[in-house]
Amino acid sequence: MTTCAKPEDNAATPAGAPGSAFLSVRDLYVHFSTEDGIVKAVDGLSFDLERGRTLGIVGESGSGKSVTGLSVLGLHDPMHTETRGEILLDGQEMTGAGEKTLEKLRGNKVAMIFQDSLTALSPYYTIGRQICEPYRKHTGASRRAAWARAVELLGRVGIPQPKLRAHDYPHQFSGGMRQRAMIAMALVCDPELLIADEPTTALDVTVQAQILDLLSDLQQEFGSAIILITHDLGVVANTADELLVMYAGRAVERGTVSEVLRAPQHPYTWGLLTSMPRLESDVSEALTPIPGAPPSLLATPTGCPFHPRCGYPAEVGGTRCEDERPLIGPGRGSACHLSAGQKRSLFIEQIKPRLG
Template sequence: MSPFLEVRDLKVRFATEGGVVKAVDGVSFTLERGKTLGIVGESGSGKSVTNLTLLGLHNPARTTVTGSALLDGTELIGAPERTLRDLRGRRISMVFQDPLTALSPYYPVGAQIAETYRRHTRAGRKEAAVRAVEMLDRVGIPQPDRRAREHPHLFSGGMRQRAMIAMALVCEPDLLIADEPTTALDVTVQAQILELLAELQAQLGTAIILVTHDLGVVADVTDDVLVMYAGRAVERGSADEVLGAPRHPYTRGLLASVPRLSDDVDVPLQPVPGSPPSLLAPPPGCAFHPRCAQVIEGSESPCRTLLPVLTPATTAQGHAAACHLQSADSTVWPIDQEEQGATA
């Protein structure tokens, strides 16, 4: 049986004045109904670009997309705009990073939720307005009837995030993409948002892709984890496997940078040294090798000359790391000089 969402060899390129940005480079993963996939990595690693591509939200004049993304058998990559418009909001929805900019300042919150509902159903204005109030109440916003008539700037950060979730779920989609849904929220509101997502997932059987920097959130709510670096997937597996026994040096570096309650207060944090590479011209070999403490030394070492990749996505993916130190879990391909450049 095929997985509900199956992404294979997804590549996204942006044409810029400085050259071609390899924003996503051969990412593959699967997701089943009712499950949550966490995608983690530093800013600029390709997490949000991957998910925006699934919704077809990139400018086609500046973007080249290849690969495949099957949503319950429907191909999303290269699909006509009309097909994508019908899918967005109805079968696949997204909670964007910043609800203040994602929500229009010119219309009441309830009207924006009602518009989404009317777009994908035959509901009239009154029915859609009632549905909007019901959704605001469902996500825990007090006095939903009054709040539905207010504009986004009158909502607090947590309430705007809840309103975005209400809009995303108003048509009960099969797939919800939550892009940093707890960013800039205090810990109490974060917990409420995550609890809300879990409750709605249990009620609707929704598959969720959760993009976040917070590894604590990943450990708490996700079933599987995909770690991205420089536009590529560098580790993939269940949350218990990836967080409990990380195989890639980058994943271990991310975990080491998280403070622990058991540590002494004067123990310094251990950040990942260096900076992420430019996606205009990523380094040859493993993109992480300039920052890796375990790099195999030598000008001809595989870390500097050969590109490690994850095994292809399957319905039973297992724990894999794209690292030359994990040869049993990765396949090594010679560098494509045209794709990756020949600079050492």
């Protein structure tokens, strides 16, 4: 099997050392200028991701998770977007990189899987051709070799009769098969970073599980890092290693998956967990939605952006939640003014019983 030529094949940096993460995002701001004003889609976001690990980014629609994924590839329209901060991919700065540099990285070192495979694949070209294209571009392979590679990958992601099906158009595939084809397209150049933006949202639950298994298998095989963007905590629970909860373009809580799901610290994460149905919970028990609606990113609330929907500003006392933006450090933590003790006791007393 041939591998794609990587623009910069750095020797692997020692894992674990500070600042050596494969992907390192620092103080990322992504602001869109619209007719209504500046939309602060991502507002000061930092995270790290090691090779071979999966980072789940969860949050409601409009929390900035997809925007973050697209910024890593520099896919925002530069005319209407202001991107500040650092995105270091394997030591290479992505935010200021030119279009030519980015083109060489896209689909090659970093690949992306989109949510709705029906609209995300071109209806005008065959599946095989669409998989071939990035491979030919990044490796300079011949048409024949690229086609063979496309067929090989279609087989690898579990498409039956890949040789035949490579000639099909996207509309001739079922939803699950299309999503597999999209994964094949993303994997064609053995990317070191895979950004999956709601890869299973449009699929039914059994297919969803198959796709997630496929992603995990492929990760073990290729050792890629994965960013899994989703609004579904159930998806990340089984697939991700680390978790980043986003709200209004900011990180509100981070930690390993078990830390965040077993002992969540942020009231927003509590809200997400209590609003999720559980198999083992009593049917008569009502789910508790988070009150209010996600804030407008044109005018994000001052201080903690979650304070208008939060039940605990009184516990913090004063007007601290309205005035002061809570900070979040690297590693396990949450952006909340509640003290560590308050978070623990509130969770154990009020939230945990409702989770069953």
